[in-house]
Amino acid sequence: MSYELIGISVLWIFLYGYLVVASIDFGAGFFAYYAKITKQDHVINKLISRYLSPVWEVTNVFFVFFFVGIVGFFPETAYYYGTALLVPGSIAIVLLAIRGSFYAFENYGSKQSTVYMFLYGATGLLIPASLSVALTLSEGGFITEENGVVSLQYLELFTSPLSWSIVALSIVSVLFISASFLTFYAARAQDYPALNLVRKFALFWSTPSIIAALTTFIFLSQHNSRHYESMLDLWWMFGLSVGFFMMAAWLLYRGKYYGMAFISVMLQYFFAFFGYGIGHYPYILDPFITIDDSATHESMGIALVIAFIGGLLLLIPSLILLMRLFLFNADYVKGKK
Amino acid sequence: MEMDTVLISRLLTAMTLGFHIIFATLGVGVPLMISIAEFIGIKKKDPHYRLLARRWTRGFVITVAVGVVTGTAIGLQLSLVWPNFMQVAGNVVSLPLFMEVFAFFFEAIFLGIYLYTWERFKNQYIHWLFSLPVIIGGGFSAMFITTVNAFMNTPDGFAMENGTFAAVNPIAAMLNPATPTKVFHVLTSAYLTCAAILAAITAFMILRKKATDYHKKALKLTVTLTFIFAVLTAVAGDSSAKFLAAHQPEKLAAAEWHFETEEGADLILFGWLNDAHEAIGEIRIPNVLSFLAHSDFNAEVTGLEEFPEDKWPPLWVHYMFDLMVAIGFFLPGVALLYLMLSKMKKRNEHNKAILSLIVLGGPLAMLAIEFGWIYAEEGRQPWIIRGYMTVQEAATSSPYIGLMFFLFLALYIVLGTLCIVTLRKLFRNNPAEEELEKQYPTDEKGDES
Numbered sequence: 001m002s003y004e005l006i007g008i009s010v011l012w013i014f015l016y017g018y019l020v021v022a023s024i025d026f027g028a029g030f031f032a033y034y035a036k037i038t039k040q041d042h043v044i045n046k047l048i049s050r051y052l053s054p055v056w057e058v059t060n061v062f063f064v065f066f067f068v069g070i071v072g073f074f075p076e077t078a079y080y081y082g083t084a085l086l087v088p089g090s091i092a093i094v095l096l097a098i099r100g101s102f103y104a105f106e107n108y109g110s111k112q113s114t115v116y117m118f119l120y121g122a123t124g125l126l127i128p129a130s131l132s133v134a135l136t137l138s139e140g141g142f143i144t145e146e147n148g149v150v151s152l153q154y155l156e157l158f159t160s161p162l163s164w165s166i167v168a169l170s171i172v173s174v175l176f177i178s179a180s181f182l183t184f185y186a187a188r189a190q191d192y193p194a195l196n197l198v199r200k201f202a203l204f205w206s207t208p209s210i211i212a213a214l215t216t217f218i219f220l221s222q223h224n225s226r227h228y229e230s231m232l233d234l235w236w237m238f239g240l241s242v243g244f245f246m247m248a249a250w251l252l253y254r255g256k257y258y259g260m261a262f263i264s265v266m267l268q269y270f271f272a273f274f275g276y277g278i279g280h281y282p283y284i285l286d287p288f289i290t291i292d293d294s295a296t297h298e299s300m301g302i303a304l305v306i307a308f309i310g311g312l313l314l315l316i317p318s319l320i321l322l323m324r325l326f327l328f329n330a331d332y333v334k335g336k337k
Numbered sequence: 338m339e340m341d342t343v344l345i346s347r348l349l350t351a352m353t354l355g356f357h358i359i360f361a362t363l364g365v366g367v368p369l370m371i372s373i374a375e376f377i378g379i380k381k382k383d384p385h386y387r388l389l390a391r392r393w394t395r396g397f398v399i400t401v402a403v404g405v406v407t408g409t410a411i412g413l414q415l416s417l418v419w420p421n422f423m424q425v426a427g428n429v430v431s432l433p434l435f436m437e438v439f440a441f442f443f444e445a446i447f448l449g450i451y452l453y454t455w456e457r458f459k460n461q462y463i464h465w466l467f468s469l470p471v472i473i474g475g476g477f478s479a480m481f482i483t484t485v486n487a488f489m490n491t492p493d494g495f496a497m498e499n500g501t502f503a504a505v506n507p508i509a510a511m512l513n514p515a516t517p518t519k520v521f522h523v524l525t526s527a528y529l530t531c532a533a534i535l536a537a538i539t540a541f542m543i544l545r546k547k548a549t550d551y552h553k554k555a556l557k558l559t560v561t562l563t564f565i566f567a568v569l570t571a572v573a574g575d576s577s578a579k580f581l582a583a584h585q586p587e588k589l590a591a592a593e594w595h596f597e598t599e600e601g602a603d604l605i606l607f608g609w610l611n612d613a614h615e616a617i618g619e620i621r622i623p624n625v626l627s628f629l630a631h632s633d634f635n636a637e638v639t640g641l642e643e644f645p646e647d648k649w650p651p652l653w654v655h656y657m658f659d660l661m662v663a664i665g666f667f668l669p670g671v672a673l674l675y676l677m678l679s680k681m682k683k684r685n686e687h688n689k690a691i692l693s694l695i696v697l698g699g700p701l702a703m704l705a706i707e708f709g710w711i712y713a714e715e716g717r718q719p720w721i722i723r724g725y726m727t728v729q730e731a732a733t734s735s736p737y738i739g740l741m742f743f744l745f746l747a748l749y750i751v752l753g754t755l756c757i758v759t760l761r762k763l764f765r766n767n768p769a770e771e772e773l774e775k776q777y778p779t780d781e782k783g784d785e786s
Contacts, residue, residue, distance in 0.1 A: 057445040060405055064412055065438050071416050072431025075424045082420030086735045089417045094748050097406035101752055104402030105759045149734045150420075296428050296505075303432045303507040311439035318446045318470075325450055 003305055004295035007073035008284075010308055011066055012277045018062035019273065020177060020266060025059045026124035027178020028052060029099070031201060033121025036114065044182070044194045049107060050332070051185055055322070056103055060096070070284075072304055076294035080285050083150040084143045085134060092130040099123040128170040136163040139224045140286030162219040169212040173269070176205040180248065180265045184258040199252060206249045210242070213272065224286060230279040237275035244268040341739075346418045346732040349742045351714075353411050355707060356749045360404030362706055365475045365524070366531025367397045368448075372468035374558065379461045385551045386558075388772060391455065393535065396760055398452065403756050408441075410745070418738065422721055422731035425502065429495055430485045432507040437481035444474025476524060483523045486713075487515035491584050492722050518580040522573040526709065529566035530702040533668055535559045537699025540692040548687050556687075560675045560695065567669035574665060575629070582630030585723070586639035588716035591650040592658035593626055595640050602626040602638040607659055610652060650716045657712035664705035668698050 028048045035041045071078045098119055106116040137143060142157050143150060157163050179202035186195035221228040231238070248264035251257050282290040295301060326332050371390045378386030416423045447470035458464050488494075494510030495502040536559035543552050581589040590596070594605050594616050604626045608619025624634040631638070641649055671694045678691065717723050721731045 055449060057401070057405055057449060058442070060409060061438065061442045061445050064409055065442065067413060067416070068431070068434050068438050071423055071427050072435050075427030075431070078416040078423035078427055079420045082416035082418075082423060083733055083735055086417045086733060086741060087737050089413055090741045090744060093410045093413055094744060096409060097748055097752065100406040100409075101402045101756070104399050105755055151735070296431065297503070299505050300428055300431060300507050304435060307432060307435055307439070311436070311442075314439065315442055315446075318443060322446050322450060325454065 002292075003298065003301035004073065004291050006305055007069070007295070007301060008291055010305075011069045011073065012274070014062060014069065015066050016270060016273050018059075018066060019173075019269065021055070021059045021062055023128075023174040023177035024181045025052060025056060025178075026128060027174045027176075028182065029103075029124035030121045030175065031178065031182065031198070033117050035197070036117055040197060043197055044186075047186055047189060047191055047194045048182070050189075051182075051327070052103070055326070056100070058319075058322070060100060063096075069304075073296055073301065074284060074289065074291070074294045075296055076289050077284060080143060080145075080150055080288050081134065081137070084137060084152040087152070088130050088133040092127060095123045095127045095130060099127065125171050125174070128174050129167045132166045132170040133157070133163070136160070136166050138280065138283070138285050139220070139227065140283075141223065143285070143288070145288070160223070162216070162223045165212065165216040165219045169209075169216050172205055172208040172212050176202065176209040177265055177269065179205055180252065180258075180262050183252065184262040187258040195258075199255065202252050203249070206245070206252070210245055227279055227286070230281075231275060234275045234279055237271045237278075241268050241271035241275065244271065342734065342736070343729050343732045345738045345742050347728060349738065349745060350411075350414060350418055351711075352742070352749065353407065353414055353745060354710070354714075356753070357404070357407040357411050358706060358710055359703060360400050360407060361479070362527045362530050362703070363397070363400045363534075364404040365479045365527040366529075367393060367400070367535075368468060368471045368475055369528055370531055370535055370559070370562065371397065372465065372472055373562070374555075375465050375468065377558070379465060383554075385554050388551065389555050389558075392764075392772070394452065395763060399756060399759055399763070401448065403752055405445075407749075407752075418733050418741075419721070419731045420733055422726065425726060426489075426722060428502050429492075429505055429507070429510045430488050433481040433484045433488075433511050437478045437485075440474050440478035440481060442474075444471055444478065447471050447474065479523055479527065480520050481511075483520045484511045484513070484516050487519045488513050489720075489722050490519075490588075490713075490717055491515040492725055497725075514584045515580065518573065518577045522570070522577050522709075525566055525570040525573045526706060529563065529570045529668065530706055532559050532562035532566055533702035534699040536563050536672075537696045540695035543687060544689065544692050544696065553687070556695075557679065560672050563698070564669055564672035564676060567665070567672060571665060571669065574662070578629045579631065582638065585717070587641060587644045587648070588650060588654075588713075589630065590639060590641045591652055591654050591716060592712060594652065594655055595626060595638060596642055598637060598640040598643060600627065600637045601635045602630070604629065605655070607656070648719065650718045654712050654715045657708045657715070661705045661709040661712060664701045664708075668702060668705075671695060671698055 028051070032041070032045050032048050035044050102116045102120050106120065136157065137152070139162065142153050142160070142163075144153060145151075179198050182198040183195060183202050186192075186198055217228075217231075220231075244264045244267040248261045248268060251261035251264065280286075282292060284291060284294065296304075371393045374386045374393065375390035378384065378388075378390060447467055451464070451467040451471055454464055454467065488510050491514045492510075493513035494506040494508070496504040498504075536556060539552055539555040539559055543556065578589065593602075594610060594614075595602055596614055601624045603624065604622040605616050606620035606622065608616045611617055627636040627638055628634050630636065671691070675691055675695065678685070719727045719729070721728045
C-alpha cells in the first residue's frame with residue numbers, strides 16, 4: 001500500500017471519528033437547548049453536561065487533526081480548497097469559536113445564561129451545515145480556475161439540490177447519532193426519565209436520516225455519475241449500512257440493548273461513509289486533485305506515517321484512560337463522583 | 338487591488354495571532370504554575386497552596402477555551418488566507434504541524450482528566466501526576482509550532498529544483514538554525530509571563546484588601562517564579578541575538594538601526610530616525626551591540642547596507658525590540674527588589690509601591706510577548722519563507738478577504754469581552770477565604786496552631 005493511500009485512509013478514519021464525536025456534541029447542545037425551552041431541562045441537562053464537560057476539547061482536536069493532516073499529505077488541497085473555502089471556512093471557524101468558548105463560559109462561569117445556551121444549540125446545527133460545504137465542493141462543478149485564480153461559484157452552490165440535500169443529511173444525522181448515544185448513556189446512568197426523553201428523540205430522527213441519505217444518493221447520481229457508478233459497485237457496503245440502520249431502529253423501538261443500538265448506528269455511518277469515500281477515489285477534488293498526483297514528497301509522506309503511528313501509540317492509551325475514568329465509569333456516569 | 342488583498346491578509350493574520358498568543362501563552366505557562374502550587378501544597382500539607390492551584394485552574398479553563406478556538410482559527414486560516422504558501426511549504430513543514438496537533442491532543446485529554454478528578458484519588462499525588470502531561474503537551478505543542486515559524490525564518494532541509502522544493506528532509510527542516518534559540522525563548526518567556534500575571538493578580542488583591550496568609554504565600558511563590566524565569570528569558574534573549582547576528586543579520590540590524598557594517602557597534606535605545614537614516618535623540622551605549630551579537634566588544638556587526646533596500650524589514654521594528662528588552666529588564670528588577678525586601682526583617686515587602694510595580698508587571702509581560710512577536714514577524718518582511726517566497730506571492734486571491742477581516746474582528750471583540758466578564762464574575766463573588774473554609778474546614782483549624 002502506498003503512503004498516500006495510507007494517508008488518505010487514516011485521515012478518512014479520523015474524519016469518521018470526528019463525525020461521531022462531533023455529532024454527539026453538536027446534537028447534545030441542540031437537545032439541551034430544546035429541553036430548556038420546552039421546560040424539560042431538569043430531566044436531561046445534567047446528563048448531557050456530565051458527558052460533555054471532560055471531552056469537549058478532545059472533540060475539537062479530531063477536526064484540527066483532519067485538516068492539518070490533509071494539507072500535510074496533499075498540499076495541493078490547500079491551494080484549491082483554501083481559496084474556495086475562505087468564506088464558508090471562516091464562517092465555520094466563527095461558529096466553532098462561539099460554540100467552544102460559550103460552552104466554557106456557560107459551564108465554568110458563575111451564572112447560567114439562556115443566550116449562551118441558545119447560541120450553543122444553534123451553532124450545533126449550523127456548523128455541520130457549513131462544514132458539509134467542503135464535501136459538496138469535492139464532487140466538482142462548483143470551483144473554477146482561470147488564469148491561476150481559483151473561485152467558488154456561489155450561485156451554482158446555492159441552487160444545487162445536491163448541496164442542500166447534503167446539508168439536510170448532515171443535520172439530521174447529527175441529531176440521530178447524538179440522540180442514540182444519549183439514549184445509551186442515560187441507560188448506563190440508570191436515569192429513566194432522561195432515557196425516556198432521548199429515546200423519543202432517537203426514534204423521531206431515525207426516519208429523516210435514512211430519507212436524507214436516499215435523496216443525497218439520487219442527487220449525486222445526477223451531479224457526478226462517475227462517483228455514483230463507483231458507489232453502485234460498492235452496493236454491499238451500503239446494503240450493510242441500511243441493515244445496521246434497521247437493526248438500530250428496531251433495538252431503539254424495542255427499548256433494549258441500547259449499547260448495541262448505538263454501535264449499530266456507528267456501523268451504519270461507518271459503511272456509508274467509507275462507501276462514499278472509496279467511491280470518491282482517486283479524486284480528492286473532482287477534477288483538480290487526485291490522490292496520486294497531489295501527494296507530498298515521499299520522505300515527508302513516510303515521516304507523517306511514522307508520526308501517525310507514534311502519535312496513535314500515545315493517544316490510544318490516553319483516550320482509553322479518559323473513557324474509563326468518565327464514559328465507562330458507572331459511578332461517574334450516575335453522578336456519584 | 339492586488340496589494341489590498343495582501344495587506345488585508347496580513348492584517349487578518351496579525352489580528353488572529355495577536356489575539357491567540359495571549360491565550361496560547363497562558364495555556365503553555367499556567368499549567369506549570371498550577372502544578373508547582375499543587376505539589377507544594379501536597380508536600381507541605383498546606384491547604385493554601387492547594388486552594389491556589391484550584392482557583393488558578395478554574396480561571397485557566399476559561400482562557401483555555403478561547404485559546405483552543407482561536408488556535409483552530411489560525412490553523413485553518415493558514416490554508417484559507419495563505420493557500421499558495423501552504424501549497425509550497427506544506428511539503429516541508431507538515432510534520433511539525435502534525436506533531437503539534439498530537440501534542441495538543443495529548444494535552445486536551447489530560448486537561449479533561451485533571452479538571453474532573455480533584456477529590457477522586459486517596460493518594461493526592463495521583464491527581465498531581467495528571468498535571469504533568471498537560472505541561473508536557475503544552476510545552477511540546479509550543480515547541481513544534483515554533484519550529485514551523487523558525488523554518489520560515491531560516492529555511493533548511495530541502496533542495497530547490499525548478500522553483501519547487503525537492504529532496505525534502507522533514508527532520509532537518511524542523512531542526513533548522515533558528516529552532517533552538519526560538520524554542521528556548523518562547524518557552525521561557527511564556528513561563529515568565531504567566532508567573533508575572535499571577536503575581537500581578539495576587540498583588541492586586543492584596544492592594545484592595547488586607548494581606549491574608551493565603552495571598553502572601555501566593556505572592557511569594559509567583560514573584561520567586563517570575564525572577565527565575567526572567568533570568569532564563571534573559572539568557573534566551575541573549576542567545577537569540579547571537580543567533581540573529583550569525584544567521585539573520587538584517588533582522589538584528591533593522592532592530593538596532595545599524596546601517597553600516599562596522600566593528601565596535603553601538604547599541605541604540607529609542608530615539609527616532611531623520612530622513613538621512615540617522616538616529617536622533619537616542620541613548621547610545623558604545624560597543625554593546627558588538628557584545629550582544631558576538632560576545633566581543635570590538636566584533637564586526639553586519640549592517641543593513643549589505644542588503645538591497647527593497648529587502649529591508651520596516652525600520653519601526655526598532656521600537657518593538659526596545660520595548661520588549663526594556664520590559665525584560667523591568668520584570669526581574671522588580672522581582673529582585675521584592676525578594677530582597679522580604680529577606681530584610683525590618684522592611685515590609687508588602688508596601689504599596691512595590692505591590693503596584695508587581696501589578697504593572699503582569700500586563701507589561703504580556704505586552705512584551707506581543708512586542709517580541711511583532712518584532713520577530715515584521716523583522717523578516719518582505720519574506721514569508723525567507724529567501725524563497727514573499728508575502729505577496731503567498732496570499733489568497735479571494736476578493737472576500739476584507740469582509741472576513743471584519744467578521745473576525747467582531748468575533749475577537751466578543752470573545753475578549755466575554756472572557757473578561759466571565760473571569761471577573763467567577764472570582765468577584767467568591768473570595769478565597771470563604772472557599773478555603775468550605776473546602777478544607779478541618780485543615781484550616783489545624784493550620785492555625
